Amino acid sequence: MASSFAGCKLHMRGKGSLVTCQQKIESYIRRNIGTNVVPAQAQTLPDDVSDKPAEYKSLLTVHAERQEQAKRSVLINLQHRITEKTFLNYLSKHGKINKYFFYESYGSYAAVEFDSRTSIASLFEEAVISKTNSELMVPFKSRMLSLNNLSAPNSSALSDKKLQPQNSIHINHLISRLSALKTIDQQITSLTEAYQLTEENIRLRFLVCSLVQDITATYFPECTVQLFGSSVNGFGKLGCDLDMRLDLDGISGKQKKRGNLSLEYVMKEVTSERTVTQHILSVIGECVEHFMPGSVGVQKILNARCPLLRFMHQPSGFQCDLTANNRVAVKSTELLYLYSELDPRVRHLVFAVRSWARAQGITSRVSGAWITNFSLTLMVLFFLQTRNPPIIPTLDHLKDLAGPSDQSVIEGQDCTFVSDVTKIPLQSNTETLECLLCGFFDFYSTFAFQKMAINIRKGTEQNKSDMSPLYIQNPFEPSLNVSKNVNTIQINHFVRLCQESVWMLQQGSDEPSATKPWGLANLLLPSGVGGIRKGRKQGQIFSKEMILSLLEGVQAPSKDETQRRKNVAHSVKNTT
Structure with missing residues (x-):
């Protein structure tokens, strides 16, 4: 059983910081808590936004409004x-x-x-x-x-x-900005504001999606193309990919009872819905490549577990992935969006952990053995479910709160959960972002990854069903492990960095310095965490393992690339 972070060490960062911290907590309780159990609202942490809570909108409502804007x-x-x-x-x-x-x-x-x-x-x-x-x-x-x-x-x-920026701030500029702040809570909030999708970027994403729908509608006039994933789940970072889904379920006539008049169409003999999806994406891929302005590098990745069409849309700078009938992924997007709206600390902590993981080489844009952003997000949600009291409810609890209109079964999987955030009671956990960041690192630095699995449906550790180094159960497909690609070296690397990061945060600093990174800014330095072990033999051996793992993780290398990796591995061996 992973140990919980027993307490949060309050560091004095300049005059009046302790008083400010107390005022923050009191203000937060007054505004958002009041009693032990309260209905969830579009809450805001104090100090960075107005007292008036934002009106909650479901993801379906947001989609409809944005799609109309795009048209x-x-x-x-x-x-x-x-x-x-x-x-x-x-x-x-x-x-x-x-x-x-x-x-x-x-x-x-x-x-x-x-x-x-x-x-x-x-x-x-x-x-x-x-x-x-x-x-x-x-x-x-x-x-x-x-x-x-x-x-x-x-x-x-x-x-x-x-000219509105469509890419995230450079890491060096971000570190300088965070170093000038007085508290870790302020640093985490500032990082989220710097990395999150802007209003302009969101509009551009829906516009590109609408342009793709213009293309697909030439073949399927009543189809829709909708965004899912990071673009709309509340955790998107500037520069993230544009994930789209071609939805053919809404075509009229499919659900009607058999009558005297039917539509004539040509149906080739196919063995499965997957084959149909592959054919559809192949045809649309040709159309995008030849007719859609600004689309280059079209790839038909049709043999993947979820067939997709990938291309670069140069006018927007987005890398686009188009799938068809990927319904479970859409429900996962809706669930993450719901969690992001329950408590503002959810988004802030996810952004902080993801940024830390990217800076320390835990995640990567290249396919391989790295932990993915989706897996990290589920790990943050699971951690928040284990707090005392919990900050967010389990998926099973959300299912219990669901009404008749929320019932959803997709491909035999129960994907039901409540969609109305106002029906979800939240307990009065008032931990600061600094406490939660420290707690996250402490929680996973002692987690029994060898035996236990992470399951946000139950909110408790479960015995693993196989020997994967990291086992995170898919929320809607329980038989699947979303982190099956992660190897032992990577999870050991993650645990070591968690141990070192919690130690660094607990050390604190008497006075923050605008010229010297501290707190979260220190964790974002590429050598800030790993540098603790610099010069030790253990650290040198671990670096060798990490480099070899990274070389193994990248798929399908060319002959020249293979020779280059052998040279690097040989150099590492000689230096250690």
């Missing part, structure tokens, strides 16, 4: 220098503009939302299909347009202040 939006490539005033004057001729912003990605672009779809039709009436001498152009009408020849010769281009 009234266009993406415009700014070919030449242009002033903001000239830009607005021109587009306003086609209708009222609700929202617009500028950004850079392989050029300068503007995303514009009109008040009515009739404005889009007005733009199309004026737009012409470009002609070149070197190649034929496919006349596919997309809501991605180019704007030319509007600026006067002496006009000034858009300033950098007008």
Whole structure:
């Protein structure tokens, strides 16, 4: 049984910090707790937001609103220098503009939302299909347009202040920003604000998704393409991939009783729904590659466990993954979104742990034996379920609270849980973010990974069903281990870093320094945690193991890459 973090050490960081901490707790209790059990609201931790709680919206409601915004939006490539005033004057001729912003990605672009779809039709009436001498152009009408020849010769281009960033802040700049803050709670909150998806980035994601739907609708007019994963679950970081799902379940006629009139269609003989999905994605892949402006590097990864289409959308800078009928993943997204809305500390802790893991090489964008962000998120949720009192409920408890409209069975798996956050009672846990971060590291530094599995459905440790080094049960597919790819070296690496990180946080600092990283900023230094063991033989041996593990983790290397890895491994062996 993993030990719980017995107490949170309060460090004096400048005058009045202890008083400030007490005031934070009292304010938080007054605003959000009141009694031992309260209905969940869109809560906010004190010190960084207003006292008025935000109105809770279900993920389905958010989807519907964002999709409608996207359908009234266009993406415009700014070919030449242009002033903001000239830009607005021109587009306003086609209708009222609700929202617009500028950004850079392989050029300068503007995303514009009109008040009515009739404005889009007005733009199309004026737009012409470009002609070149070197190649034929496919006349596919997309809501991605180019704007030319509007600026006067002496006009000034858009300033950098007008260009909204679509990528996260550089780690060195983030560390400097965090080092200047006075408390670890402030550091964690600031990190979330720096990394989370902005309003503009969210709008751009839904717009790209809508553009993909325009393509798929040429074959399936009543289909929908919806976002899932990090883009909408509350834990998305600037720069994360764009996960989309092609939904064909809503096509009219499929659920009707057999009548005298039926639709004629060609059905090839197929062996399974998986085969149908592969055929559909293959056809759409051809369409995206040839007809969708700005889409490059199209890959048909059809033999994966979940077949998908992958491509880069250069105008937005997003790497896009399109799957079909991936219903369980959508329910997982809804569940994570619900947890992120229950208590603001959930999002803050997930962002802090993920950032720490990436800085220390625990996670990676490259496929291999690393722990994934999804696995880390489930580990954070499980830890929060084990607090005394629990900060978030178990999935089984959410199922017990579900009403008739919440019932959901997908491919034989029970995916039922309550969707109305106001029906979920929360207990009055008032631990600070610093306490929780320390507690997370302490909890997993002593967790019995050799014997026990992590299960957010029960909220308790369970005996593992196999010998995987890390076993995290899939919330909706209990027979699956979402962390089956992780090897023993990686989980040992994770445990060691947890031990060292909790030690570093407990040491504290008499005075924070804007020039010297401390607290969370210190944990984000690539050598900040691992540097504790520098010079020790044990640390040198571990470094060798880690490098060899990383080399083994990357899949399908080329011949040149294989030889390079052998040279690196040989060098490591000689130095140790």
